[in-house]
Amino acid sequence: MTLVQAQALTKTYRMGTEVVRALDGVDLTIDKGELIAIVGTSGSGKSTLMNLLGCLDTPSSGSYRLAGLPVDQLDDEQLAEVRNRHIGFVFQSFHLLPRQSALDNVVLPLVYRRTDPLSPAERKRRAREVLEKVGLGDRMLHKPPELSGGQRQRVAIARALVNDPALLFADEPTGNLDSKTSEEILALLVTLNREHGRTVIVVTHEPDVARRCDRTVQLKDGRVVHDTRAERTAVTPAPGAP
């Protein structure tokens, strides 16, 4: 089933007198359940693509349908609704609210949920459930500064998941983590994809991260230059295993 359908997606910026084409006619179709990496060097347009696909921005031209919704025709308010219900973001620098507990951070998207809103008690219950799922059941009342990088990213993942979105974006999710923690976070993202069928888009410039995904879309100068599918890799590579 097609989840993301982008056609001739273009984004231009005006920088002084010059017009910059950050994204130049990108066609991209992503099916439900894919684990896909968007790679490219800095300035290749991968962040712009993520912002457009994540409904944080609107294209200058081209069409974008997410789960059947004509996203390119929605207004600010409707985009907020789409971000709330259909999209989860995981950022490189976590982007948690530092003064609020892990639990309150995870509750946040539920607070802004307007269609079938939840009671405060139900919000807390769901947030706890997701935090337990990402392995932070014992750290729920800690504030982000009291947590390690890996724990913070788990809180961010829990926040991204709490509204049960169709699409999970991870923008350089391991960029601020050491290699061991990076591996754990990647494993978590892969598990979410493999075991829960979550569609995950990882934006990265690290080949190691991209290699863990089923499909790699490479951008250069705002265009897709490679779109390759790999064989499904194991959840955890087991070097030396029989």
Added chain:
Amino acid sequence: MWRETVMLALASIAQNRLRAFLTTLGIIFGVMAVIAVVAIVQGVFYVYTSQLEGLGAGFMFVVSGNPEAEEKIRQSSWVTADDGVLVEREVDGVLAVSPYFFDRRKLTLRGQSADAIIMPTTERYPDIQNHYVEEGRFFTALELRTRARVVVIGPDLAQQLGLMRAVGEQVRLYGVPFTVIGVMEQKNGINALGQPFDQAAIIPHSTALTFSSPMRGGMLLIKLDEVDDVDRVKEEVRRAMRRGHRLGVGEPDDFQIITQSDLIESVGKITGIATWVVLAIVGVALLVGGIGIMNIMLVSVTERTREIGIRMAVGARRQDILAQFLVEASLLGLIGGLIGIAIGYGVSWIVTLVVPEFPPPHVPAWAIVLGFVFSASIGLIFGMYPAARAARLDPIEALRYE
């Protein structure tokens, strides 16, 4: 959603308590001034009004001169004791009339001296003014006729002269001895001539005339039989006075008749003006307070740019962000208002306690409601621009903000 927004705003204010306090100082002072001044002015009004009511509704007085007359009035026709006799004789429904004026003199007793307000009147005075003798007695009609040198003194005067038992003492007034025959009961406040009751030395009117002349200050105190007869009696007193003063048709009154309700009305007018003047000044203070709130909210929006980006990324609409900052600004104003109301009330009590004989503050409910509404709406109005700036942020830019 509203509950969260309010909790969030409170938490945000609580995180920057000192800053919030400094920000709201303008509001605090503004509201404090409103409450303190309104409390004091209303307190004064309340006391004066209740005192004027203490005179009894069936009360009026006639004073010399007429500020409302446009033509020049005759200079010689002061209100005299003869007018009193005339009014009492000719007007139906008058219980008693007493001429009255005041004169400031030193009253001495064995080298001790005190400033006295000499109040010459007749034996009808206690009934007319609802003011009676506490100790001893008032002078009689006979003493009035014979120009007896007797005096009834106010309690403050007795105290200033160091008199424990004043009755029977000889005091000097106008350079001659007077016998103290009574001490008036305590009656805080001022009489119809604007003089403090308790500082008075009341002497027979006829006696006073041998020493001093009432001139312009002469007046009549009139007590009515029936309270609801005021308008008719007022008109009849006017006619009698005009006859007595031989005023021709078309000549303006050379006197003025003031009833108790006229007095209450004029006190109300004065306190009303005072209240509005102060409210205008306070408006400026609140404006400054509002700009303070706007300033700090702008700082807060900048500081929390990243937070705004995060909220937008997880689904906050622009109006959610707008509401968040508007609620925070209104709460800042409201909290300032609350503190201001409390301090203002305190200040008005301090004024009452420190200034002797100052009436207790009286804070009407409208002043408190006004304080609340004003401070919250100042926050709301001056929070609009910062909140709109927050809501207009681009989520991508906001997330990237360091």
